[in-house]
Amino acid sequence: MPLSAFLEPHILHQQLAHMACIGTDMLSPGRTRLALTDADKLGRDQLVAWLRELDLTIHIDAVGNIYGILEPDPLNSHLPVFLIGSHIDTVIEAGAYDGCYGVLAGIAVLRALHAAGTTPPRPVGVVAFSNEEGVRFQPDMLGSLAVAGGLSVDVVHALQATDSASYGTELARIGYAGTLIPGSIPIHEYIELHIEQGPILATLGTPIGAVHTLQGISWQRVTITGTANHAGTTPLQLRHDPAVVAAQVIADLRAYAGATESTLATVGTFTLAPNAINVIPHTATFTVDLRDPDESALLHAEAHLQSLLQQYAISEGVSVHCDVLARFSPVIFAAELVHTIQQVAAMQGIACRSMVSGAGHDAQMIARIAPSAMIFVPSREGISHSPAEHTDPAHLEAGLRVLCDVVASRLGIAI
């Protein structure tokens, strides 16, 4: 009998609905549980209560990551933990599933292990990482980055929130400043179940995605500096107009990305100064978000952006400056875990697509220190970071079943 036969999916639905109410108010849609706020504390308190119901061993580390661990036979308690996780913090006016689904599905799997009466051959845990969204504190994916050794506790505690509180002060205030050093719980393998936050599975009607790669991300801020002048009296040939250069680059960058069929290019922010209708601007500032699952293709896109900027800047007589805001190489997930996801889906008779993650996730950080992979379920219309975020209940349950039997398979549990 598969471990998934012991699941009680209605509890997952109840817990998702319960968590979705924490951080709501009558004045704004969705829910808002920014990291280390009062709402985040209420969400954490509820999570810990659910972990206690299963008699799990609870650890809080020094950046506030919460672990609930099902202990094995005492002889095996020294072994690295098989970890299932995600996060429960949200963006402003968020949906109900981003993050919470992976954490609460992890609890459901531990409950199934309880119900099946099996003692796992190694510790099995669920983790909720702190500040994944990065809205209140930068960088995002902070908790998992600290676990992977990418941020020291001192640096994290000194971070200033957008509302200027410090991370350390806020973490202590909400009662989640643990003493455990992040990363001191060794991880055997890591699985994260998550909504896709993109349209691919929903468009194809495929319930499960086996994520083999998390695409690389390059964020740059481009500042083009020209000369402000009168819109009515300055002949075109005497202009040094940064808005025109920006437009030429953005238009050509879209054409470039379209031709590659793998690179995504997005300009999400754009400002002009002085921003007056009848003044040629002296400065155009915009951001470029480039993504590609292949590092060499991402490097090529970055180089192409530079060449477009130089070409048009020379032609218009303006200067260009670029700041790198973020740069992550693509993450290739553990092939054996991806293979298990595909096998389990096939055994369960559920269609499964091998795919790339377009968004960033805690799994990309944990992949630095342990074999990791992700399971995706469809997001209706690809909408996320919005109260309109939705995944069909049947798809939520399909993802949970696949996760559960993947865990059983990786642990070698036969019931």
Place this chain on the structure above:
Amino acid sequence: MPLSAFLEPHILHQQLAHMACIGTDMLSPGRTRLALTDADKLGRDQLVAWLRELDLTIHIDAVGNIYGILEPDPLNSHLPVFLIGSHIDTVIEAGAYDGCYGVLAGIAVLRALHAAGTTPPRPVGVVAFSNEEGVRFQPDMLGSLAVAGGLSVDVVHALQATDSASYGTELARIGYAGTLIPGSIPIHEYIELHIEQGPILATLGTPIGAVHTLQGISWQRVTITGTANHAGTTPLQLRHDPAVVAAQVIADLRAYAGATESTLATVGTFTLAPNAINVIPHTATFTVDLRDPDESALLHAEAHLQSLLQQYAISEGVSVHCDVLARFSPVIFAAELVHTIQQVAAMQGIACRSMVSGAGHDAQMIARIAPSAMIFVPSREGISHSPAEHTDPAHLEAGLRVLCDVVASRLGIAI
């Protein structure tokens, strides 16, 4: 002897320097005399004092336009006024010459008429029009528009400032709410002397411009509406990205304008919403400033903008909305006045270029009701609306001399 032999140019320089100090403070560069502010009141009070020194008849109309009129022989006092004018309100952190030069040069010409001991054959006046700049109250060129019959007193008085005071209240507060109906002083001919605010005369090294046309202006706000989505998870072919469409249109519009050699196209404002680095925007909003001295060419440019918007909007699956913010057809100035300017410059041995005005001026409003023309002098590097605005003293004097003898010629004064 020409009338210009009676000029005292040093008084013009002194008065320009004096006026340039009103509205200054230690914290900001340049001077700021926004319409109907305390600083504008101080500027007006000084102007009226200078008008009184010449025993001129002073009129204030109901929108605050200030007239100083040199009365002729009583037999001719019923004749329409030969009017010289411009404005003394400024933009924020303005230069010293935009507007003030034309008003104070007008006073200098009236002083020369005094000094020559001539009685003009009809009233000769100087006027300072209210709220030419349009920074605090829209529309700009308000005072001259009211004189031309384009705005009623009631409508003007009800206008709200950007700081939400009303025009009528502010005008009364500073003591310049006259009772004269705007337009009730008949105008024989109107001449406006102004700095070019563009680079043409300075680039050519030509001291005088005889302005035959004021180019037409078309201002539109373009709003492109697409669909916000995740920058990392949304394939290009599923995007409805208004930023890309805006960039394509702006880049192509520059190419179009460059090919016409007469149309100017400027995008001075641009915003994206929600303006987040990793979110495909749902809305792009930008303004387009189109100018051309020929109405049919301006209409063609407007039509081309529409066709670009439609073409790219269909391709990307976004919708487009345009609001007309301002639309003025080109103004052709009175040929006989332009001819007199050229003749006088030739007689004085000063190089003179027949040219188009790129900026808007009060003369374009007065041209609706009386023969009008403008005289330009060079602006260093074409800079205006800036503390760096500068015209060489020799050019200021050349412009004054031409203005003076143009007035004498039009009045048929022989000394």
